[in-house]
Amino acid sequence: MLDNPLLQYVTDAKGNVASVIIPWSLWEKMEPKVRKLLEVESTPQEITQAAGPLASFDELMQFWDFKYPYSPSVTCPHCSATTADWRNDPSQPFVLTNANIGGLLVFYCRACGTTIRQKHFHKHMAVEHTTPKA
Template identity: 40%
Template sequence: MPPISPHFLELFDVAGTPRGVHISPELWALCHEAVLPALTKALYQLDPSSRPEPEVRPEPVAEWEQLLAYWDFTYPPAYDVHCDCCGAKTADWRADDPRKFRLRNANLGGLVTFQCAGCKALVLKKHFKKHLTVECKPYVDKA
């Protein structure tokens, strides 16, 4: 880059430490499509808190209610959830406010999954005809 330009100016403090860059609106208009993705990625590395929160889907309560409507297991439905990863637990996930566990999935095959609000682990409750098994899988960031 040229040292002096009305479109690109590197800014330094008195000690010569880089403080920033000024880009003219005209230069930004020409290069923002190519530069913005790289800047955004670098920004998320420097300041993870600037990353937008992922959109939270509503809980599939209708699927849970459908499972209850067709419940033919030899034991009553259980509403308690426990996370082996962080130790969070609740006697009734539906009554918590705020939720300690969010319902992620429920199906007629008897698989019900929850996500722990504390550590984001996945808690799987597998309902079989005569028994229930529970698994806890730690959260894995896919980013």
């Protein structure tokens, strides 16, 4: 591979290939493919459920002293994704990204990327959300 006269390999001080110089005509043919590869590499990773927020959630459940029972249902105000129980829904439409013992639960909607904040107060729960800019 190193002997094609169209390709010039640029090496570092140790002789390892660091980059390749290719003719413009060849680059023009390659560019669309390379751009696709770059897009794939820059796509944000799938958000997975982290253990930290779950531990905080368990703590909140343990010390739950609000005037109403906890409801595990979550609905996305932006795209209407909904679940009756975010913990046990096999399709996991929501990821718990933050929780605290004060009553705040923050969910990430997998369908549209909206952040949903459930604020539990003494007698009621308020929901706020932030939709990512397109």
